[in-house]
Amino acid sequence: MKQFMFLFKGGDEVWDNKSPEEQEIHMQHWQEWIGKIAEQEKYIGGERLYPRVNTIEPGGVKVTDRPLVEAKEIVGGYIIVKADTFDEATEMAKGCPGLQWESSVEVREVWPMED
Amino acid sequence: MENRDHIDTTLNHLFRQESGKMVAVLIKIFGTENIEMAEDVVQDALVSALETWKFRGIPDNPKAWLYRTARNKAIDIIRRKKHSKTIDFSDPQKQLLTSGYTLKTTMNNFWEEHQIQDDFLGMMYACCHPDISQENQITFILKSLCGFSTKEVAKSFLTSEDTISKRLYRTKEYFRKHKIRPEIPNKSAIVPRTEAVLSAIYLMFNEGYNSTNADQLIRKDLIGQAMLLCRSLLSVERTKLPEVYALMALMCFHAARVDSRVTTEGSLVLLSKQDRTKWDIALIQSGQDYLNRASFGDRLTMYHLEAAIAYEHCQAKYYVDTDWNKILEYYDLLLDIANDPIVFLNRSLVILELKGPKEALKVLDKLKNNKLLENYYVYHATLGEVYYRLSDPTLSKVHYEKALQLTQSKWEQQFLKDKIDSKR
Numbered sequence: 210m211k212q213f214m215f216l217f218k219g220g221d222e223v224w225d226n227k228s229p230e231e232q233e234i235h236m237q238h239w240q241e242w243i244g245k246i247a248e249q250e251k252y253i254g255g256e257r258l259y260p261r262v263n264t265i266e267p268g269g270v271k272v273t274d275r276p277l278v279e280a281k282e283i284v285g286g287y288i289i290v291k292a293d294t295f296d297e298a299t300e301m302a303k304g305c306p307g308l309q310w311e312s313s314v315e316v317r318e319v320w321p322m323e324d
Numbered sequence: 325m326e327n328r329d330h331i332d333t334t335l336n337h338l339f340r341q342e343s344g345k346m347v348a349v350l351i352k353i354f355g356t357e358n359i360e361m362a363e364d365v366v367q368d369a370l371v372s373a374l375e376t377w378k379f380r381g382i383p384d385n386p387k388a389w390l391y392r393t394a395r396n397k398a399i400d401i402i403r404r405k406k407h408s409k410t411i412d413f414s415d416p417q418k419q420l421l422t423s424g425y426t427l428k429t430t431m432n433n434f435w436e437e438h439q440i441q442d443d444f445l446g447m448m449y450a451c452c453h454p455d456i457s458q459e460n461q462i463t464f465i466l467k468s469l470c471g472f473s474t475k476e477v478a479k480s481f482l483t484s485e486d487t488i489s490k491r492l493y494r495t496k497e498y499f500r501k502h503k504i505r506p507e508i509p510n511k512s513a514i515v516p517r518t519e520a521v522l523s524a525i526y527l528m529f530n531e532g533y534n535s536t537n538a539d540q541l542i543r544k545d546l547i548g549q550a551m552l553l554c555r556s557l558l559s560v561e562r563t564k565l566p567e568v569y570a571l572m573a574l575m576c577f578h579a580a581r582v583d584s585r586v587t588t589e590g591s592l593v594l595l596s597k598q599d600r601t602k603w604d605i606a607l608i609q610s611g612q613d614y615l616n617r618a619s620f621g622d623r624l625t626m627y628h629l630e631a632a633i634a635y636e637h638c639q640a641k642y643y644v645d646t647d648w649n650k651i652l653e654y655y656d657l658l659l660d661i662a663n664d665p666i667v668f669l670n671r672s673l674v675i676l677e678l679k680g681p682k683e684a685l686k687v688l689d690k691l692k693n694n695k696l697l698e699n700y701y702v703y704h705a706t707l708g709e710v711y712y713r714l715s716d717p718t719l720s721k722v723h724y725e726k727a728l729q730l731t732q733s734k735w736e737q738q739f740l741k742d743k744i745d746s747k748r
Contacts, residue, residue: 236425244420247419247420
């Protein structure tokens with residue numbers, strides 16, 4: 210089975226404008242979605258990220274602490290899952306609850322380890 | 325600032341009732357290989373409560389406060405230990421604890437009210453695993469599920485804290501090595517496994533009821549905790565067995581009489597001399613209710629019969645009203661179930677009441693040379709009484725003195741000394 214990373218982008222503003230109760234319900238949806246993937250033994254792991262960004266520019270000298278990218282391009286987190294095909298992974302990603310809160314999901318195949 | 329004593333009492337009560345449940349949930353999260361971690365979280369929550377409540381007062385819902393604090397501390401630990409190998413996250417449900425997306429929700433699901441009772445009972449069955457000695461079972465239950473300190477457990481067993489620590493260590497090692505999963509056994513195993521749990525509960529109760537050396541607070545605590553554990557078995561459908569109701573009834577009848585068994589100076593009072601107005605009528609009433617509910621199914625256990633005997637005593641308004649014939653019937657049934665020399669010995673006391681000392685001696689004769697009874701002070705005290713009533717003061721004294729040598733309890737020793745003096 211191949212591994213895929215789902216990158217969740219944007220949606221931070223929507224999150225910030227919701228009440229704690231709404232946020233809690235939203236996180237239950239995440240739990241249900243990831244829970245189902247885990248039940249099929251296809252979940253590997255993942256993390257949520259804070260929106261603050263520092264970018265080290267090429268060359269490694271200049272540091273920008275304000276992202277030039279738009280808010281909707283900021284990666285808010287990722288998870289890694291197992292799937293047989295790119296299409297299967299893409300279908301899986303469509304269940305992400307963040308999509309309802311203006312996040313987008315980028316599906317990427319993980320480069321396998323060299324034998 | 326809140327009154328310190330009030331906080332202590334509230335917390336102490338809460339802790340005795342809830343700490344076991346919290347420990348059980350946390351063991352489910354961390355695994356049986358991390359029992360100390362679970363106990364530490366609960367202990368930390370208690371310390372936090374003490375410190376916070378001292379300044380801000382007792383919260384409106386102290387129980388919820390304590391649970392929330394324990395849960396948040398568990399979240400902190402998971403965050404810290406996520407990448408270490410201490411906790412096994414391989415189970416799909418636990419895997420979700422490793423990501424910020426799912427940690428809080430998954431953690432909350434572990435603390436769902438309806439699951440907690442099952443987890444608690446599951447842990448009780450795990451503690452009463454047939455491979456663990458009964459002594460170690462009870463030690464562990466008191467420490468982990470009843471919130472006793474090592475010192476309090478040591479006091480309950482009249483032994484050193486060191487001994488208790490060793491027993492706890494051995495039990496924890498067993499859990500670690502065998503990766504015991506706390507769960508309520510399935511239908512085919514529930515009866516024998518519950519038997520072990522009930523036996524531990526009853527032993528714990530008797531430790532409180534009979535151990536005349538331990539201090540009063542500890543004794544009442546043991547009695548209360550044993551009854552709490554038994555009642556918790558009755559709160560879950562799968563463990564509502566007839567014998568559980570029967571043991572509950574038995575403990576109610578005994579507990580109802582606990583205050584009349586000892587004088588304020590601390591000497592034992594025989595059943596015939598007890599002030600029956602001191603008996604707790606409400607407890608006797610609940611005992612009766614439990615006993616009524618114990619009579620479904622086709623099993624008649626020793627708890628049923630012992631409860632029936634205790635009920636007969638509770639029901640008699642005066643000692644002379646006791647229905648000894650009925651009690652003798654119960655003893656005969658009891659002997660059919662368990663051919664136990666101590667049951668036989670107790671039955672001889674009923675014979676003494678019903679048919680007099682000659683008949684009692686005949687019955688007791690059958691117990692001659694029984695090694696267990698030879699070293700049991702009640703056996704000799706009984707013989708002392710029987711010979712006294714047969715007007716044989718010499719043999720009576722021999723047996724009373726033998727009894728005196730065999731008991732360590734100060735109350736019992738005093739009781740026997742008074743007997744010897746009065747019969748001179």
